[in-house]
Amino acid sequence: MTLTPHAMGTAVPRPEGPEKVRGRAPYAFEHPAAEPLYLFPVQAAIARGRVTAIDTSAADALDGVVLVLTPETAPRLSDAIDPDHGVLQSAQVHQHGQYVAAVVATTSETAREAAELVRVTYAQEPHVAALDEDSPELYGPDTLVTGAPSDDTRGDPDAALAQAAVTVRATYRTSMEHHQPMEPHTTVAVWEGGRLVVHEATQAVSWTRQTLAGAFGLAEDDVDVVAPHVGGGFGSKGGTHPNTVLTALVARAVPGRTVKYALTRQQMFDLVGYRPATIQHVALGADADGRLTAITHDVVEQSSRIQEFVEPTAAFSRGMYEADTRRTSHRVAPLDIGVPTYMRAPGEAPGSFGAECAMDELAVALGVDPIELRVRNEPEVDPEEGLPYSSRNLVACLRRGAELFDWSRRDPTPRSRLVDGWWHGSGVAAATFPVVRFPGSEARVRAARNGVAGNGSGAPRYVVEIAASDIGQGAWAALTAIAADALDVPVERIDLAIGDTAFGSASPAGGSSGTTSWGAAITEAAERFRDKYGDDPDDGDAADATTPDNPWAGEYAMHAYGAHFAEVAVHADTGEIRVPRMLGVFAAGRIVNPLTARSQFLGGMTMGLSAALHEESVLDDRFGHVVNRDLAGYHIATCADVGRMDVEWLDEDDPYVNPMGSKGIGEIGIVGAAAAIANAAHHATGVRVRSLPITLDAFL
Amino acid sequence: MHADLSLTVDGRRHELTVDTRTTVLDALREHLDITSAKKGCDHGQCGACTVLLDGRRTLSCLSLAVAHDGSEVTTADGLGADGELHPLQEAFLAHDAYQCGYCTPGQICSAVGMLEEAAAGHPSVVTPDLSADLTAGVDLDRTEIAERMSGNLCRCGAYAHIVDAVDEVAHREVAR
Ligand code: FES
Ligand code: FES
Numbered sequence: 001m002t003l004t005p006h007a008m009g010t011a012v013p014r015p016e017g018p019e020k021v022r023g024r025a026p027y028a029f030e031h032p033a034a035e036p037l038y039l040f041p042v043q044a045a046i047a048r049g050r051v052t053a054i055d056t057s058a059a060d061a062l063d064g065v066v067l068v069l070t071p072e073t074a075p076r077l078s079d080a081i082d083p084d085h086g087v088l089q090s091a092q093v094h095q096h097g098q099y100v101a102a103v104v105a106t107t108s109e110t111a112r113e114a115a116e117l118v119r120v121t122y123a124q125e126p127h128v129a130a131l132d133e134d135s136p137e138l139y140g141p142d143t144l145v146t147g148a149p150s151d152d153t154r155g156d157p158d159a160a161l162a163q164a165a166v167t168v169r170a171t172y173r174t175s176m177e178h179h180q181p182m183e184p185h186t187t188v189a190v191w192e193g194g195r196l197v198v199h200e201a202t203q204a205v206s207w208t209r210q211t212l213a214g215a216f217g218l219a220e221d222d223v224d225v226v227a228p229h230v231g232g233g234f235g236s237k238g239g240t241h242p243n244t245v246l247t248a249l250v251a252r253a254v255p256g257r258t259v260k261y262a263l264t265r266q267q268m269f270d271l272v273g274y275r276p277a278t279i280q281h282v283a284l285g286a287d288a289d290g291r292l293t294a295i296t297h298d299v300v301e302q303s304s305r306i307q308e309f310v311e312p313t314a315a316f317s318r319g320m321y322e323a324d325t326r327r328t329s330h331r332v333a334p335l336d337i338g339v340p341t342y343m344r345a346p347g348e349a350p351g352s353f354g355a356e357c358a359m360d361e362l363a364v365a366l367g368v369d370p371i372e373l374r375v376r377n378e379p380e381v382d383p384e385e386g387l388p389y390s391s392r393n394l395v396a397c398l399r400r401g402a403e404l405f406d407w408s409r410r411d412p413t414p415r416s417r418l419v420d421g422w423w424h425g426s427g428v429a430a431a432t433f434p435v436v437r438f439p440g441s442e443a444r445v446r447a448a449r450n451g452v453a454g455n456g457s458g459a460p461r462y463v464v465e466i467a468a469s470d471i472g473q474g475a476w477a478a479l480t481a482i483a484a485d486a487l488d489v490p491v492e493r494i495d496l497a498i499g500d501t502a503f504g505s506a507s508p509a510g511g512s513s514g515t516t517s518w519g520a521a522i523t524e525a526a527e528r529f530r531d532k533y534g535d536d537p538d539d540g541d542a543a544d545a546t547t548p549d550n551p552w553a554g555e556y557a558m559h560a561y562g563a564h565f566a567e568v569a570v571h572a573d574t575g576e577i578r579v580p581r582m583l584g585v586f587a588a589g590r591i592v593n594p595l596t597a598r599s600q601f602l603g604g605m606t607m608g609l610s611a612a613l614h615e616e617s618v619l620d621d622r623f624g625h626v627v628n629r630d631l632a633g634y635h636i637a638t639c640a641d642v643g644r645m646d647v648e649w650l651d652e653d654d655p656y657v658n659p660m661g662s663k664g665i666g667e668i669g670i671v672g673a674a675a676a677i678a679n680a681a682h683h684a685t686g687v688r689v690r691s692l693p694i695t696l697d698a699f700l
Numbered sequence: 701m702h703a704d705l706s707l708t709v710d711g712r713r714h715e716l717t718v719d720t721r722t723t724v725l726d727a728l729r730e731h732l733d734i735t736s737a738k739k740g741c742d743h744g745q746c747g748a749c750t751v752l753l754d755g756r757r758t759l760s761c762l763s764l765a766v767a768h769d770g771s772e773v774t775t776a777d778g779l780g781a782d783g784e785l786h787p788l789q790e791a792f793l794a795h796d797a798y799q800c801g802y803c804t805p806g807q808i809c810s811a812v813g814m815l816e817e818a819a820a821g822h823p824s825v826v827t828p829d830l831s832a833d834l835t836a837g838v839d840l841d842r843t844e845i846a847e848r849m850s851g852n853l854c855r856c857g858a859y860a861h862i863v864d865a866v867d868e869v870a871h872r873e874v875a876r
Contacts, residue, residue, distance in 0.1 A: 013793065014793075014796075016801070017793045018785065018789075018793065020798060020801030020804055021776065021785065021789040021792050021793060021798070021801070021804055021805070021808060022736060022776055022777045022780075022785070022789065022805070023735065023736025023737065023738070023775060023776045023777050023804070023805030024736065024777060025801055026735070027735075027738070027802065029729075029735075029739075030729070030735040032733060107719060107730075108726065108730065109719045109721045109722060109726075110719075179855075180855055181800070181802070181855050182738070182740045182746065182748055182800065182802040182803045182853065182854065182855045182856075183738070183740070183800065183802040184739070184740070229800075229801065230800065231738070231800045231801070231802030231803075232799070232800040232802060232855050232856055234855070262739065264742060265740070265741040265742065265743060265745070265746075471800055472798075472799030472800030472801065472802075472856050473799065474799070595796050596796055596799075598796065598861075599796045599798075599799050599856070599858060599861060600799070602857060602858070602860050602861065603799055603856045603857035603858065604857070605857070606857025606858075606859060606860070607855075607857055610857075630741065630743060630745060631741055631743070631745040631746055631853065632743075632745045636853060636855060637857065637859070638850040638853060638859075639845075639846040639847075639849040639850045639852070639854075639859045639862060639863065640843075640846045640847045640849075640850040641859075642846065642857075642859040642860055642863075645860040
């Protein structure tokens with residue numbers, strides 16, 4: 001079914017907004033608990049080897065210490081868990097910073113002091129922590145983390161490259177990056193009569209429940225996970241990490257007591273995932289008119305030895321442009337470091353850097369405008385799946401952006417505008433992100449009339465429950481709007497409840513899938529409700545539904561598109577690089593809530609700016625740890641880094657994607673943003689920077 | 701080692717006994733269950749813990765509680781009069797100058813302190829003419845606002861909207 005929009009498309013304020021600006025909306029750590037205990041971990045000082053002894057005597061003797069857990073004393077977990085989740089289950093060390101012991105104390109100060117008193121001795125083994133393209137350990141994985149094949153070849157791209165009128169061959173590098181949401185990963189856990197109750201900083205209460213139930217051999221019903229408000233995630237709070245298992249494990253040893261553990265900012269660089277570094281070999285071949293005859297995108301990237309995660313870096317190149325021949329491939333270096341995970345637009349974000357910079361290089365080589373080059377290679381049907389598009393408005397985004405950015409007046413000659421000692425230039429790049437729908441979200445609609453029966457006794461309110469998560473993207477507001485339209489009532493009559501496994505199972509806030517997956521479930525539940533009870537229900541009337549399959553899946557290729565424009569200034573003497581202006585134009589179906597959607601696009605673009613100019617986790621391969629492991633060393637964009645930043649979206653009517661006609665918008669804002677900046681930097685200076693972040697030394 | 705002290709938080713006086721290693725931030729969050737100020741880094745690097753301490757914006761994670769016996773602390777929850785929202789809070793809502801909200805109470809306290817600093821003539825690194833007479837206050841254009849708000853990180857990337865919100869209030873207050 002397709003919803004008729006009333007609330008959707010209008011600015012719906014976040015229901016939780018007033019509480020958030022006061023600081024009253026509770027995040028995980030702030031859940032009140034009587035006499036909580038505080039956990040502080042002891043972390044491995046080696047990258048690979050074995051713990052041979054742990055001396056806890058000094059810690060045990062400290063006043064206020066309740067417990068020190070080690071691999072010898074910790075409760076056992078089920079064997080059927082991810083290797084990464086087996087905390088304190090053996091003496092093996094597989095990464096620097098791994099948990100090897102944990103202290104629980106009555107105050108946070110005591111816990112930390114005691115953890116420092118624990119003495120650990122190790123038998124060290126050789127480790128590998130540097131990403132090396134020539135490593136004999138490189139291997140070809142079966143699939144990417146998305147489940148798509150690692151390699152895909154159509155035709156003979158090498159032959160096509162050899163015959164192409166114009167070719168570009170270049171190697172692009174992106175850095176290891178850490179998500180660093182402002183709210184640290186946090187778990188507050190208590191065991192009550194064999195049940196486990198957890199307040200968690202998570203994008204996925206159901207996934208967390210599933211993991212914990214599995215780890216402790218419990219039925220899912222015996223685990224509650226609660227997360228009404230989450231302070232950002234960007235992927236790191238999607239999967240469950242060792243910290244969550246550790247806290248629940250420690251809490252099990254002190255039943256009835258609440259154990260709290262928020263990672264320090266430094267620990268956030270060790271244990272909760274990251275975006276792996278990539279090395280991307282890209283080659284483009286074109287005929288003299290600029291039509292692509294070949295695209296190859298061959299990637300080498302890092303993962304962890306104990307648990308594979310294959311960033312889908314080259315997947316971007318499978319569907320973006322038409323080309324006669326094509327090859328994409330991934331090779332993985334297994335390192336003795338933490339396990340990578342999804343980070344905002346996994347694959348698309350790093351992959352678009354290589355692919356969209358290469359398109360710019362090709363435009364320069366051909367002497368064709370970079371927008372025109374993209375227009376000439378616009379596919380009729382999706383090159384990857386061979387399906388028609390449900391809607392694809394990349395060209396319209398490029399054209400509209402060109403208009404807003406005065407592109408027609410741009411002199412394409414690099415290094416031609418020096419103003420007050422700064423070289424200025426502008427650049428463009430394209431963006432895409434798929435429409436993702438996860439199955440299995442349960443939604444429930446219930447009429448609430450204060451115990452009064454129906455038949456005209458005042459308008460009913462509707463309680464809508466779903467275990468969705470709001471990590472800042474605006475689920476509270478968007479799902480309220482969707483529920484209102486699905487029930488055909490004003491938003492004021494909706495009482496939404498999310499972020500709690502008490503509401504059943506739901507897919508995560510990830511893959512830009514939330515609004516699609518949860519919204520489709522809510523729409524279905526509302527439809528069933530209205531079929532059954534009409535518009536004048538009795539108090540307590542209820543209906544539920546689970547995310548339906550999309551009947552159009554397999555018939556159409558469904559993706560959002562966008563175009564980034566950036567203006568860059570590079571100081572002629574110091575090489576300092578600034579980005580005075582960015583513009584993003586997006587075509588992403590119906591925009592459910594313009595108020596919060598703008599923030600999502602801006603947030604993605606800002607993170608793209610941050611990746612372009614700042615973000616780099618520096619691994620010291622001698623020890624296997626990130627050296628710049630705090631926010632003074634790992635720079636993210638600050639307020640002063642952001643100049644003028646504009647966002648626009650095109651009206652797009654897509655009846656195939658979901659009942660709302662919406663496409664996910666949480667990630668597309670970052671895709672291509674760094675490439676637009678690098679392309680603008682080339683236009684400004686004539687210097688082609690092929691690795692991120694772009695720092696001043698590149699221009700000196 | 702422990703110390704007895706008093707703190708007045710959002711207009712209410714509290715007596716407490718704390719470990720001398722306890723920061724103002726932990727005194728608020730762990731001892732008084734006042735959680736408006738957030739812990740982002742515990743290290744003076746993010747600004748999430750910003751409160752007004754005796755009227756000035758301060759990183760409460762870098763301030764030891766024992767050193768502030770008798771001080772007045774204002775968190776974002778205590779900014780508005782009579783349970784109303786402060787104009788900056790209204791502006792943050794109107795401009796959607798946040799996403800997850802975790803940095804937001806710190807951003808807002810910081811903005812309140814910053815507007816007072818500018819009104820009092822404190823220059824910043826981007827103030828064009830340091831020899832000018834600033835006693836009547838510094839004119840806050842967007843560059844000044846962004847510079848002066850850069851001690852408060854926002855990983856959700858709400859900066860453009862934060863500047864919009866602060867800009868609106870800065871110029872409304874000047875006009876008043
Ligand atoms: S928590 Fe105080 S500056 Fe980050
Ligand atoms: S709103 Fe999430 S960190 Fe600023």
